[in-house]
Amino acid sequence: MSQSAPRVTESHANPLLDFTDLPLFDQIRPEHVAPAIDQLLAQSQSALDKVVAPDFPADWKTIAQTLDVATEQLGRAWGAVSHLNAVADTPELRAAYNAALPKVTEFYTNLGSDERVYAKYKAVDPATLNDEQRRAQHNALRGFVLGGAELQGAAKERFAAIQARMAELGQKFSENALDATDSFAYFATEDELAGVPDDIKAAAREAAEAGGQPGYKLTLKLPSYLPVMQFGSHAPLRERLYRAYVTRASDQSEGEAAKFDNTAIIRELLALRQEEAQLLGYANFGEVSLVPKMAESPQQVVDFLRTLADKAKPFAERDLNDLRAYAADKLQMADPQAWDLAYVSEHLKEARYAFSEQEVKQYFPAPKVLAGLFKIVETLFEVQIREDSAPVWHPSVKFYRIERNGQLLGQFYLDPSARAGKRGGAWMDDVRARWLRPDTGKLQTPVAQLVCNFATGVNGKPPLLTHDDVTTLFHEFGHGLHHMLTQVDEHDVSGISGVEWDAVELPSQFMENFCWEWDVLRHMTAHVDTGEPLPRALFDKMTAAKNYQAGMQTLRQIEFSLFDMLLHTQPARAADFQSLLEEVRREVAVIHPPVFNRMANTFSHIFAGGYAAGYYSYKWAEVLSADAYAAFEETANADGSPNVETGRKYRQAILEAGGSRPAMESFKAFRGREPSLDALLRHQGMA
Known part of the structure; x- marks a missing residue:
């Protein structure tokens, strides 16, 4: 009898159970979710029960044939449901997703903390494995420890309850952020849209007409919101939109939107993460988060961020002084407010570099x-x-x-x-x-x-x-x-799987x-009306403006990253996370938003997206990516085009290797040394 999970043949009955090829996205309906997920959970549980039997061999391939095949199908089906929940949300699908979420979370929590499976993986002899399998085994054993496999009794039960609740809270955070964004609409008049580009106005007009409304429908979706903030000369409209945008899903939301407040969810999530860390024997969640990452300790991350902040701050202060001076001299704004900054920035950029985003577009x-x-x-x-x-x-x-x-x-x-x-x-x-x-x-x-x-x-x-x-x-x-x-054949370390988050x-x-x-860009441009490629003169202006406000942008990323890491290493601050955010701003930022700003309440990366105590990864990886790209600059062809041999070396060392070895080994295989901060500072005009 085969030990692999049975393949479902009646694919027409439930598209989520058809694994013959690609997901049948056009056929999946909310009513398919419960029966499919229940069946796949039962299959996975049955596979798990088989593997933990005392007479089941501690052999990598035999375990994979039974357990991995079943859980991979569950993962693919649940992945399709989660994906549709993110890109095609309906009340019915959301209800089906939320009904299945606790069951899926419970299964994976139990699997990750099952000391019997942990023992089986520990008993696999590494000498029988290839390099990819050894890396996957190393990651799996580490995952079991972080999944609570070494916990006993009441501690283990509490750990499972925490995982279930955190999954529920993360989903609710995400829903609140989406609903708060979708719930806002403002119908502007022609006068209020002075300065806003024609294509943005046309889209807003179409949106209003589609709903049978007069005027121009503005929303908080970025393609609608951002151009008004950048180009709209009507300051009261910018203020209205800004206030709605930065108070989404918060205690500052007005009217109906108040029901989407994420404040209590954030506090509960932080408390649960701290409790999880203590159950696992760590001082705080920041330490737990870094176990599978490149960075070695929260302090190392904080030091890295503060070093970068020190280097960027003089450039950011210069950026802000330029902005204020231009606002006073040219726009008669003695004291530009938060909702004026994008507008002033866009005007200063146009004045300084003689082009606008609208022209480039x-x-x-x-x-x-x-x-x-x-x-x-x-x-x-x-x-x-x-x-x-x-x-x-x-x-x-x-x-x-x-x-x-x-x-x-x-x-x-x-x-x-x-x-x-x-x-x-x-x-x-x-x-x-x-x-x-x-x-x-x-x-x-x-x-x-x-x-x-x-x-x-x-x-x-x-x-x-x-x-x-x-x-x-x-x-x-x-x-x-x-x-x-990727050229890696082992599921858990192929492609992005098993790659350190940072x-x-x-x-x-x-x-x-x-x-x-230039060599790349000129081949991907054609004016929408004339078909002419991007003029070299316009590209040169864009390049001159490339590091426009790089200091301020760098500090903004550091502000988010530092807030995230301090929040997850100072549990006493969780109840009043807003005051911690304001402290971080006083330390590193040059722009201080109004007191009603509630950025944290839609900070989905860390409260609903896997970046908790890991948002620094963007800056950390930027050091790696800038240094990697420097290799292409050093080997560029005479005409400036990238060297294909360098591309091949990068592909083989980094892309093809996936998660099959530590990221630092892959980086050194490509670069021949450890990464340096120099290339990043140079690329951002802060060398």
Whole structure:
């Protein structure tokens, strides 16, 4: 009798139980969730019971054939449900997701803390494993310890209860942030939109008409909110939008939106994380968070952030002085407020560098940008990208495949547009990992999802991307390449799996650099009306402005990162987290927002997105990515184009290795030494 989990053949009955190929996103309905997840949980539990039997062999492949095959199917089905919950939220789907969440959390909590499975993995002889399997075994044993496998009795029960409650709170935090954002709409008049670009006004007009309303519908989704803040000359409108934006999901929310307040959720989450840390024998959650990361201690992270803050602060102070002087001299604003800063910044940038984001955007129609991104990836990493077909969750979603010499390496979905019911921000997620399947002996290729929130096209034109949007697209694609180009066959360390969290941003931030290379950029631009490529003179102005306000932007990231780490290492401050945030601002920031600002209440990265005591990872990995990119600068071809041999070396050392070895080893395999801060400071004009 086969020990692998039975394959479900009646795929038509429940699309979530069809694992023959890609998820049937177009067929999944809320009513499919409960029966499918219940069946897969039962299958996984049965596999777990088999593996922990005393006579079951402590053999890596035999365990994988039984347990990993069952849990991988559960993971794929639950991943599809979670994904739809993030990109196509409906009341019915949300209810189905929330009903299944406690059961899924309970299963994984029990699995991760099961001392019998832990003992079985410990008994596997490392001498029988290859390097990839040894790394996966090392990670698994560490995961069991962090999962509470060494806890006993009441402590173990409490640990499980904490995990269940934290999953529930994280989901509720995310829902509140989405609902608070979606609940706001303001119908502006023509006069109030003075200065706002025509395409933004056209989109706002279309949105109002779609709801049968007069005027222009403004929302707190970034494609609507940000251009008004940057270009709208009507200060009362900017103030209204700013106040609504920075008080989302907080005690400062007004009217109906008050019911989405995340304050109590934040306090409870922090208390539970602290309790979890103490159960595991750590002083605080910051210590727990760093166990599987590159950084060695919370103090090392805090020191790193403060060192960077000291280097950036003089540049940030200069940025702010320039801003204030320009506001007073040219805009008659003696004391610009928080809602004026984006507006003043955009005007100063236009005055100093003689171009505007609006002008640049005309050269970046989404299809042209995508073609340019594919070209650089194909050239540098010696692959081919082709359009492919798969069931999708929304008509705007596209599907592609990546090949090398006709051989499939991976596939990906691209969901570019902002819409109601879709979580804000941009992210990459995996649908499935590369895996030499132990049940069939066949190689499973990796599949990724790349999600952005760009504006949609108006008046029959394609969507236009800001240069920031272009950078975001390259960033998420870097994550996707890390996942799809892996050559590792062991599920738990292939692609992004098993990569230290503070190194996982290296490939994504690395790709952003190409958005500043003329040789790359000129191939991905065509004016939306004339088809003309981006003029060199405009590119030179953009490059001159590249590090515009880099000091202030760096301090903003440090402010978030330092707040996150101090919050998770000073449990006594959790009840009054807002005062800790204000203290951090007094220490590192040059801009101090109004007292009603409640940034923490929508800080989903750390309260609903896995970055708790890990937000510093963006800055940490930026050091790695800047230094890695410096290798391309050092070896560039005579015409400035990137060297393909350096691309091959990077691909093999970093992308293909995935999580199969420590990130520092992969970095040193590429660079020949440990990373240095110099390249980052130079790239940001702060050397």
